[in-house]
Amino acid sequence: xxxxxxxxxxxxxFIQVVSETSLIPFLSIVxxxxxxxxxxxxxxGNPIIAYMGLLEGAFGSVRxxxxxxxxSTPYIFAGLAVALAFRGGLFNIGAEGQLxxxxxxxxxxxYALPGWLGFDLPMWIHLPLTILxxxxxxxxxxxxxxxxxAYTGGHxxxxxIMMNYIALNATSFLLxxxxxxxxxxxxxARTPEIAESARIMPIFDGLRIHWGFVFALLMAFFVWxxxxxxxxxxxxxxxxxxxxxxxxxxxxVKRAIVLTMLFSGILAGLAGTVEVTGLNYRHELGxxxxxxxxAIAIALLGKSHPLGVxxxxxxxxxxxxGATRMQFLTQLPVDxxxxxxxxxxxxxxxxxxxxxxxxIKAKGERVTLTRGWGG
Amino acid sequence: xxxxxxxxxxxxxxALFGAVVMVGQSQQRPLLIITSMLATTISVxxxxxxxxxxxxxxxxxxxxxxxxxxxxxxxxFFGWFTGMxxxxxxxxxxxxxxxxxxxxxxxxxxxxxLLLAWLSVTFKVDQIIGGTxxxxxxxxxxxxxxxxxFFGETSLFGGTVPSSPGVYSAIHLPIKEIFAPMCGGGEIxxxxxxxxxxxxxxxPIAWAAIILVFVSHYVLFRTRWGLRTxxxxxxxxxADTVGxxxxxxxxxxxxxxxxxxxxxxxxxxxxxxxxxxxxMTNGRGFISLAAMIFGNWTPIxxxxxxxxxxxxxxxxxxxQLFRESIPEQWAFLQQSYVVGLTPYILTMLILTGIxxxxxxxxxxxxxxxx
Numbered sequence: 127x128x129x130x131x132x133x134x135x136x137x138x139x140f141i142q143v144v145s146e147t148s149l150i151p152f153l154s155i156v157x158x159x160x161x162x163x164x165x166x167x168x169x170x171g172n173p174i175i176a177y178m179g180l181l182e183g184a185f186g187s188v189r190x191x192x193x194x195x196x197x198s199t200p201y202i203f204a205g206l207a208v209a210l211a212f213r214g215g216l217f218n219i220g221a222e223g224q225l226x227x228x229x230x231x232x233x234x235x236x237y238a239l240p241g242w243l244g245f246d247l248p249m250w251i252h253l254p255l256t257i258l259x260x261x262x263x264x265x266x267x268x269x270x271x272x273x274x275x276a277y278t279g280g281h282x283x284x285x286x287i288m289m290n291y292i293a294l295n296a297t298s299f300l301l302x303x304x305x306x307x308x309x310x311x312x313x314x315a316r317t318p319e320i321a322e323s324a325r326i327m328p329i330f331d332g333l334r335i336h337w338g339f340v341f342a343l344l345m346a347f348f349v350w351x352x353x354x355x356x357x358x359x360x361x362x363x364x365x366x367x368x369x370x371x372x373x374x375x376x377x378x379v380k381r382a383i384v385l386t387m388l389f390s391g392i393l394a395g396l397a398g399t400v401e402v403t404g405l406n407y408r409h410e411l412g413x414x415x416x417x418x419x420x421a422i423a424i425a426l427l428g429k430s431h432p433l434g435v436x437x438x439x440x441x442x443x444x445x446x447x448g449a450t451r452m453q454f455l456t457q458l459p460v461d462x463x464x465x466x467x468x469x470x471x472x473x474x475x476x477x478x479x480x481x482x483x484x485x486i487k488a489k490g491e492r493v494t495l496t497r498g499w500g501g
Numbered sequence: 502x503x504x505x506x507x508x509x510x511x512x513x514x515x516a517l518f519g520a521v522v523m524v525g526q527s528q529q530r531p532l533l534i535i536t537s538m539l540a541t542t543i544s545v546x547x548x549x550x551x552x553x554x555x556x557x558x559x560x561x562x563x564x565x566x567x568x569x570x571x572x573x574x575x576x577x578f579f580g581w582f583t584g585m586x587x588x589x590x591x592x593x594x595x596x597x598x599x600x601x602x603x604x605x606x607x608x609x610x611x612x613x614x615l616l617l618a619w620l621s622v623t624f625k626v627d628q629i630i631g632g633t634x635x636x637x638x639x640x641x642x643x644x645x646x647x648x649x650x651f652f653g654e655t656s657l658f659g660g661t662v663p664s665s666p667g668v669y670s671a672i673h674l675p676i677k678e679i680f681a682p683m684c685g686g687g688e689i690x691x692x693x694x695x696x697x698x699x700x701x702x703x704x705p706i707a708w709a710a711i712i713l714v715f716v717s718h719y720v721l722f723r724t725r726w727g728l729r730t731x732x733x734x735x736x737x738x739x740a741d742t743v744g745x746x747x748x749x750x751x752x753x754x755x756x757x758x759x760x761x762x763x764x765x766x767x768x769x770x771x772x773x774x775x776x777x778x779x780x781m782t783n784g785r786g787f788i789s790l791a792a793m794i795f796g797n798w799t800p801i802x803x804x805x806x807x808x809x810x811x812x813x814x815x816x817x818x819x820x821q822l823f824r825e826s827i828p829e830q831w832a833f834l835q836q837s838y839v840v841g842l843t844p845y846i847l848t849m850l851i852l853t854g855i856x857x858x859x860x861x862x863x864x865x866x867x868x869x870x871x
Contacts, residue, residue, distance in 0.1 A: 278852075279854060284787055284791055284849075287784065291784050291842075291845045419640070459645060459648035460648075461644040462645055462649075465641040471638075475631065476620050476624045476634070
């Protein structure tokens with residue numbers, strides 16, 4: 127009997143923790159949707175039809191579900207990237223650029239490697255290699271910022287933003303020049319199609335959902351394991367909570383900062399890689415616009431917890447996917463969704479507002495990221 | 502601001518100007534190239550200067566503001582929209598509509614500043630997250646309104662973007678009128694005086710930015726207000742003890758910062774080009790922050806740093822003029838995605854502190870808990 131009750135209590139404890147931590151995000155979503163509804167009314171639309179369209183577009187059919195899963199795949203990776211950095215006390219605004227680099231280099235390996243080698247590679251070598259290179263490209267790009275932070279004190283917020291602009295310029299240079307698709311009639315800045323052997327297979331015939339989605343879920347589990355079950359994860363979290371205490375406890379803070387950014391960048395790079403290898407089979411300029419910034423909202427909404435990130439990614443994916451149907455039904459622009467997402471972010475970030483509206487008492491500590499510049 | 506730093510700034514600007522002179526000297530006299538570079542530099546440095554001043558006011562009072570980018574973007578939109586609406590719907594003429602547009606832009610900035618202050622002072626939200634909220638909100642809001650108002654048949658103007666009334670024209674200083682008689686009819690001399698005059702023929706917001714640099718310097722370092730602002734940013738507890746209202750000072754300074762950023766936003770759509778494009782601020786708000794840091798949180802230093810960034814942008818613009826003189830194998834350098842990287846790389850270089858450590862206000866970024 128004894129173990130049974132113990133198990134029961136731990137389950138109810140788990141439920142209690144989940145409901146407590148998800149209360150504020152949930153109320154934030156509700157509040158943002160309500161304000162969104164008012165905006166729809168103000169511009170002369172019908173919020174009920176709009177939101178029904180949103181739901182139908184996101185979940186209304188098997189196909190819609192598959193598309194929502196596809197949208198959520200890069201979101202999960204990019205959201206995990208930002209969340210992991212948050213846990214290490216770093217704010218990675220550079221997921222956008224890391225993602226672009228992941229996409230560029232994975233497509234390069236995807237289309238050019240067989241040509242360089244002079245023979246076709248089997249899929250079990252080519253695909254993992256493509257994914258690895260894509261992830262590392264994003265990781266190393268981010269690790270530069272980590273190293274600058276660790277060894278010179280250059281603040282990662284501005285540096286990641288600067289690296290975004292550099293990455294996007296570099297991408298545009300590569301896709302317009304050396305890596306441009308030279309197929310006849312092509313005027314778009316995009317790479318050639320990647321080889322069959324570098325593609326992630328769809329899970330079901332006739333649907334676009336691919337194994338990259340499962341990969342994303344596994345990666346969320348991996349990040350949870352890394353953070354909570356390994357020494358490195360413990361170091362990352364300790365540095366995130368209090369770098370001085372971590373230093374005092376004998377943790378190599380500089381190493382932890384560089385590794386946090388490296389892993390964060392790898393995750394962001396994978397977000398670009400799965401889009402290339404699983405969905406588009408090439409990199410096209412501007413495909414990723416906004417993933418990196420949505421990822422910040424997703425990480426905050428998911429409270430920087432891998433499970434929370436997965437759920438928040440589903441929500442954002444459903445909104446993005448459903449928006450097309452909503453626009454079709456009500457002529458409301460898709461950008462409305464960006465507005466609602468910005469409001470969700472506002473309420474999640476400033477949970478005090480939500481607590482004030484719904485009269486909920488504060489509990490626990492707040493995260494502090496701002497520690498002055500160039501510390 | 503130490504002399505070493507000013508020396509470094511002078512060195513970079515000289516190097517950038519020198520590069521253009523070297524490329525262009527076969528086509529044009531160096532003096533003409535330098536004056537043209539100077540005129541462009543001062544003009545394109547305007548939003549950076551105003552953004553950096555916005556940062557100085559916020560951070561001197563202890564609030565980190567990475568939302569300058571979003572403040573500029575939303576001000577650019579609402580300022581432009583006001584001018585466009587007034588001239589198209591009410592038939593206002595150029596000046597009244599764009600002056601009103603500028604006022605609306607500044608007001609939009611003030612509202613965004615109020616939002617940041619509300620988040621970071623009242624609710625004590627992490628200030629970097631607060632600023633990010635403003636940035637993302639600005640992108641969503643301007644994108645939504647831009648699409649809702651101008652695209653689709655049901656939109657406000659039936660799917661077309663009406664033409665904007667225009668932009669400010671330059672304020673002409675009568676330099677050539679005064680000095681031309683001294684040339685005695687010498688053609689090269691006249692050409693030189695004309696070229697020098699063009700450096701000073703800047704538009705109103707550019708002039709306002711330069712004047713505001715010195716006004717800000719005076720306010721921050723020579724007035725009671727400035728002393729209190731700095732006290733709140735360095736040691737809020739001590740300031741509180743002597744009876745300074747920390748929250749009020751922070752609110753007002755962040756709102757002032759918002760207004761400066763708003764004026765910087767007006768530059769994009771009311772002074773530079775007469776139209777709005779989504780994401781048109783293109784990172785200028787973040788570069789402003791780097792200018793503020795490089796300028797060691799002083800208005801004059803920030804302005805000098807903004808001029809460095811401005812001259813690297815001017816380099817890009819002026820190299821386009823001398824495209825033919827660039828040897829074939831170097832031609833790729835003048836592509837926007839190569840030369841255009843200079844400000845970003847410069848920013849990162851500056852943040853490494855190799856040009857000397859900077860010293861942020863001691864309480865920068867920390868919410869004040871009584």
